Amino acid sequence: MQIANFINGQYLPPHENRYFDNYHPATGQVSGRIPDSTTEDVALAVQAAQSAFPAWAALSLEKRHDILRAVSEGILQNLDQLAEAESADSGKTLTTARTIDIPRAALNFKFFATALLHFASESHHQPGVLSYTIRQPLGIVGCISPWNLPLYLFTWKIAPALAAGNCVIGKPSEVTPLTAHLLGEICNAAGLPPGVLNILHGTGPGVGAAIVAHPEIKAISFTGSTRAGADIARVAAPMFKKLSLELGGKNPNLIFADCDYDTMLETTVRSSFNNQGQICLCGSRIYVERSLYDRFKHDFVEQVKQIKVGNPADPANRLGAVVSKMHFDKVLSYIELAKQEGGTVLCGGHALSLPGDLAGGWFIAPTVIEGLPTHCRTNQEEIFGPVVTIQPFDTDEEAQANANASPYGLSATIWTNNLRRTHYLTTQLQAGIIWVNTWMLRDLRTPFGGVKNSGVGREGGWEAMRFFSETKNVTMEM
Ligand code: NAD
Numbered sequence: 001m002q003i004a005n006f007i008n009g010q011y012l013p014p015h016e017n018r019y020f021d022n023y024h025p026a027t028g029q030v031s032g033r034i035p036d037s038t039t040e041d042v043a044l045a046v047q048a049a050q051s052a053f054p055a056w057a058a059l060s061l062e063k064r065h066d067i068l069r070a071v072s073e074g075i076l077q078n079l080d081q082l083a084e085a086e087s088a089d090s091g092k093t094l095t096t097a098r099t100i101d102i103p104r105a106a107l108n109f110k111f112f113a114t115a116l117l118h119f120a121s122e123s124h125h126q127p128g129v130l131s132y133t134i135r136q137p138l139g140i141v142g143c144i145s146p147w148n149l150p151l152y153l154f155t156w157k158i159a160p161a162l163a164a165g166n167c168v169i170g171k172p173s174e175v176t177p178l179t180a181h182l183l184g185e186i187c188n189a190a191g192l193p194p195g196v197l198n199i200l201h202g203t204g205p206g207v208g209a210a211i212v213a214h215p216e217i218k219a220i221s222f223t224g225s226t227r228a229g230a231d232i233a234r235v236a237a238p239m240f241k242k243l244s245l246e247l248g249g250k251n252p253n254l255i256f257a258d259c260d261y262d263t264m265l266e267t268t269v270r271s272s273f274n275n276q277g278q279i280c281l282c283g284s285r286i287y288v289e290r291s292l293y294d295r296f297k298h299d300f301v302e303q304v305k306q307i308k309v310g311n312p313a314d315p316a317n318r319l320g321a322v323v324s325k326m327h328f329d330k331v332l333s334y335i336e337l338a339k340q341e342g343g344t345v346l347c348g349g350h351a352l353s354l355p356g357d358l359a360g361g362w363f364i365a366p367t368v369i370e371g372l373p374t375h376c377r378t379n380q381e382e383i384f385g386p387v388v389t390i391q392p393f394d395t396d397e398e399a400q401a402n403a404n405a406s407p408y409g410l411s412a413t414i415w416t417n418n419l420r421r422t423h424y425l426t427t428q429l430q431a432g433i434i435w436v437n438t439w440m441l442r443d444l445r446t447p448f449g450g451v452k453n454s455g456v457g458r459e460g461g462w463e464a465m466r467f468f469s470e471t472k473n474v475t476m477e478m
Contacts, residue, residue: 001032003177003201005041006184008048009194014202015040022177025091025321026312028360034177037202039210042169045198046216049140049167052195057137057165065113068163070190072109075102075155078186082179086150089178091321091362092275093312101152105179108155111444112163112464119164119465128478135469137165138218138242142211144204144232146224147173147323148278148384154180157221158197160464169211170199173224175324177201204228212236219468222246223280226382226408226453244457244467246280246449248382249410251431252403253283257292259415260437265296269303271413271439273366276322277386281411281433281440285379286390287402293392297370300390301346304366309352321362322385328362331385335367338378343369343389374405382408396421404430410450413439432458 003022004011014035024031035041056064075082079102086097123132143157154172161168172180180199187197200207204224212220212235219242222232226247236243253271255264271283288296312320322328328351335349348367353359366386372378379389393399403412411433414425426434432450435441445461457467 001178001181003032003034003181005035005037005045005201006181006197006199007041007045007195008052008198009184009188009192011184012044014038015044020174020203022089023324024088025323026088026361027357028325028362031088032178034174035201037200037207041200041202041207042210042214045169045200046140046214048195048198049169050216052193053137053139053167056167056193056196059165061117064163064165065117067191068109068113068116068159071187071192072106072113074186074190075106075109075151075183078182079103079106082151082182085178085182086176087312087320089176090147090150090323091312093315093317093320095315096275096320101149102179104149105151105155107444108152108159112159115160115461115465116163119462129475130478131473131475134472134474135164135466136472138468138470139166140217141166141168141219141221141468142214142217143168143170144208144211144220144222144224145170145172147175148275148280150176151179151183153223154183156459157223160459161221161468162192162197164465164468166468167195168197169214169217170197171208171211172199172201174201174203209235215239218242220244221459221467226455229455242467244449244459245455246457246459247410247453247455248384248408249280249450249454250285250380250382250406250408251281251283251411251413252406252429253286253413254399254403254415254425255286255288255292255296256399256414256416256418256421257289258417260417263437264415265299265303267439268300268415269307272388273304273307273319273386274440276319276364277366277388278323278384279440283411283413283439284383284388285402285406286388287393287399288390289399290392290394297346297390301368304368305347307366309363309365310354311358319366319386322364323362325362327385328364331364331383331387334378334381334383334385335369335387338369338372338387338389341372341376341378343372343378345369346390348386374402380406396425400425400428404428407453408450409452410454411435
């Protein structure tokens, strides 16, 4: 399929008419062409957004709500087509796309359509003085998203940006552009006025960097690698743009002997390998209290060996392909590194060769490694694939120190029934999101984001609505 830019409500070729190939991760074959957009395409999209902005910002809240709600419904009406496109483009299983990615994309629009009706601002009173706060749309904002949860994370940004009354220049990952391409039609059918949402395709250093550098784009909401986040901050900070950076992670999973074992085990298999381990919240460093270590190691490895990897379209398979050849090579290189660093591969540790059409696909067996120290590269650097390490600990202090011994700080998981320990650790762990006796249980009203190299800013609920608004204070003497 040939992808096109979506500007001013129309599908357009890129200004320079250059394209690059899109790939199908399950076969390794070329599946279509992606526009290699440039500064000129950004300029055109900004022009369209500038024309659309006054009317969109002035629209009544009810009308804005109705349109965003209709986008949500349009996504659900196209669930099958979107799920097939997402699975084909990213290598994730069709089941994952059907039950997680696409329903969540619809929910993002539904949630923020409703949020805008309830979004309010503060007033502050003292004798003779009234101050009140106005929150106005910023104007035109840029939303740049990654490949691991393509439509899910793209809509997680553009829905609040639109709900707050902004016009958007969105850029999905060049690795998974298909569902963002399909979203344009859905927005037109929902009655979103032309120019309110513009979607540009292309590379990060190309069109992504051009979006960040454009002076009329007032804020950048970015989810992706820490490296790209740093590049974006270097360009945007001197222009004093608002920045929300949701970056990489290397999340610890702390398992104490007093946990509910069966729930922990089942969830830990999911939190390690769902979506081929390509979720920013996956727990890739598993620390287990020593008294439980041997039992956990045995049961975990047995369960991981049972995971079926294969054709993403076959519902019998729990894992599909990793997203690209580059990522496939990167993950395999980290498994080699782990061996060089002295790790023992307990299961997996290799690519999988599948028959027929899938022979060229990028499949990796889920991999569990033990015997590595906390500070080795395998335990410090983000792999973002189906690879986890396991390591025993003896005391709460050691568990805490291991968890925090990372340049990242996105999320952490704790498995324990000890209330005092839970409260203490949640204050001590260096992470923006902490799960206790669960994983990936999301409430869209809660603040979402990381500390340290995992980023700055928070998404979700009012945090997102405030990020996409300019705050103005008015004080009057009475
Ligand atoms: P990436 O940084 O390579 O790309 C992300 C997006 O940014 C893409 O659209 C890309 O084209 C664009 N981009 C790249 N360089 C750019 C630049 N200089 N200027 C503007 N845009 C640029 O990341 P990826 O490989 O697509 O995604 C995987 C990464 O995303 C992992 O590090 C993962 O942890 C992270 N991630 C984080 C979260 C979170 O919420 N913190 C969620 C999902 C993924």
